[in-house]
Amino acid sequence: MAKCYDGYLIDLDGTIYKGTKKMPSGQRFVQRLMDKQVKYLFVTNNSTKTPEAVAQNLTQNHQIPTTADQVYTSGMALADYLAKSDDVHRVLMIGEEGLKTALLDKGFELVSQAPADAVAIGLDRDVTYEKILQGTLAIQQGAKFVATNPDTNLPTERGMVPGAGSVVAFLATAVEPAPVVIGKPENIIMNGALEKLSLTHDQALMVGDNYNTDIKAGFHADVDTLLVYSGVSKKAVVAKETKQPTYEVDSLDDWTIAK
Structure with a gap:
């Protein structure tokens, strides 16, 4: 039985969509979070786009209503990091x-x-x-x-x-x-994302399709992880890793959100 998490940190490409292609399981996953009023933040290594542009893409092209404050990019995390100096x-x-x-x-x-x-x-x-x-x-x-x-x-x-x-x-x-x-798999972006959601590391779950970026970022930030096999990582390869994700699913449709 999965633990109840107060917030989700969610990768985008390969997890919620594949490039320009829709992934209905990603849309349904976010809708379940919204229905249960669970906090979430899209955490992306893409620094080329503004959060407004990312939100617009999710809203218009993937039918996932999103606002800029629900997006955290590596560019934003870098600016936050430098602002502390x-x-x-x-x-x-x-x-x-x-x-x-x-x-x-x-x-x-x-x-x-x-x-x-x-x-x-x-x-x-x-x-x-x-x-x-x-x-x-x-x-x-x-x-x-x-x-x-x-x-x-x-x-x-x-x-x-x-x-x-x-x-x-x-x-x-x-x-x-x-x-x-700054970005995944390092913990600077993760710490910034947790701060943005006002969560501690044990209250959040990192969700992604890439063991080497998303899941390792969770490891480095001491955050539980959910690896979904809808994108980059393959089961046979991950099975050989010394450290395993907290949870693994074939599709986000297989994940039950505890609340």
Whole structure:
């Protein structure tokens, strides 16, 4: 019998939908949470989109009514992390609209060249050598080095294309030390999500389809985990792991929400 959880932290792609494809089980799962008035937050490593854009996609394309305050991106988590440092004011950003908006919302001044107090990097599909050069110089001059997430690839209709981790590696090769990584599987985004829902680690359940990101993020944050085999991870592979998820289901339709 599953424990009763006060809140759910939920991955998106592969869990609630698959790219542009609807997953009815994801929609039904969220509807059950709404019916039982259980708190939930969509937690995504995607830093390219604003929470408003993520919410609009869920609402319009997947029939899951969502507001921006129900979304927590790695870009938002990165901005929250830097906001806790009194000495960070100027940020050199290598990224897209989601990360830019998150940093501006926290009052940071965005700069395109050194000097800077921090270099914040995420997926940037317009990355250039000049951007990497400026980030390298800023870090060499003492700027903090912070990355949204380590995802090496992203699944698309064209295949597995380079993810944020590929862009991060471009810069990380040129500097020391290694970046502070914010997104899953690290616990910084998890701690931010728990804070956003006003929950402690033992009150929440992390739900996702990827053992190496979603489930390991739960492990690192000491949060119980539910692995759904609707996306990346495969049973035979996960079965060989030393540490197992708290729960496993083939479909979110198989999960009973205790309340």
